[in-house]
Amino acid sequence: MKVERKCKIVSKERLNHDAVYMVLEAGDMVRTSCKGPGQFVHIKCGDSLLLRRPISVCSCQEDEPEDLVAIAFEVRGEGTQWLADRAVGGTLDVMGLLGNGFSIKPEGRYLLVGGGIGIPPMRGCAQYTEGRSTAILGGRSADKIILRDLFERECAKVLIATDDGSLGHHGFVDALVRQELEQDRAYDAVLACGPKPMLRNVAKVAAEFSVPCQVSMEERMGCGVGACLVCACDMKDGSRKHVCKDGPVFDSREVDWDA
Secondary structure (H helix, E strand, O other): OOOEEEEEEEEEOOOOEEEEEEEOOOOOOOHHHHOOOOOEEEOOOOOOOOOOOOEEEEEEEOOOOOOEEEEEEOOOOHHHHHHHOOOOEEEEEEEEEEEEEEOOOOOOOEEEEEHHOOOHHHHHHHOOOOOOOOEEEEEOOOHHHOOHHHHHHOOOEEEEEEEOOOEEEEOOOHHHHHHHHHHOOOEEEEEOOOHHHHHHOOOOOHHHHHOOEEEEOOOOOOOOOOOOOOEEEEEOOOOOEOOOOOOOOEOOEEEOOOO
């Protein structure tokens, strides 16, 4: 069910030069439409821009009198710049919670892999599993590893990879996924969000170790509810699914990584 609310910005923090963290009061949005970690919201960014901007949910909770939704995003264009400029106390026109998140069990133990702006949605998974999961966070450089302190509080272990070697492993996250699974295969699944090349490589490593893998796809979106074809994603069976409505999370074995 589509839920649209006027949400008040109750806090805002700059995570680095490009990334912003916001907490929103969202009425009954969580109580009404939460399906689990990995969903997103669709935010109207100013009167001059027709299309809303999809933003992954970092965490959410039922609360009184207003549910709380936390988001983290990077400024990448006019819409996200408008959003980053909003002040605490202002309101946003928000649709959500949209899409289908990760299929996880609260008592489960997962290997959480986030790359760049794919890091924030993995925090909900960390919170959901109450300290049992391991996080692998990747970015181009140390300043791109956002929310690290929260993951270190909410996970059993946190591993870091940076492209330039400025923090943690010098290289990509799939090398750390391989390293971790070589030492410990007792994970219920690998859960990943990030750029498609990263997801493809992580899925390949998980398959080598016969560990289930779910991936949250990052695609451009138009409507956010499956009415347009902007976010179509090719599946191995020849079908095309909508990332906004059928995803954004898919079993990695479903996705046609060569499309």
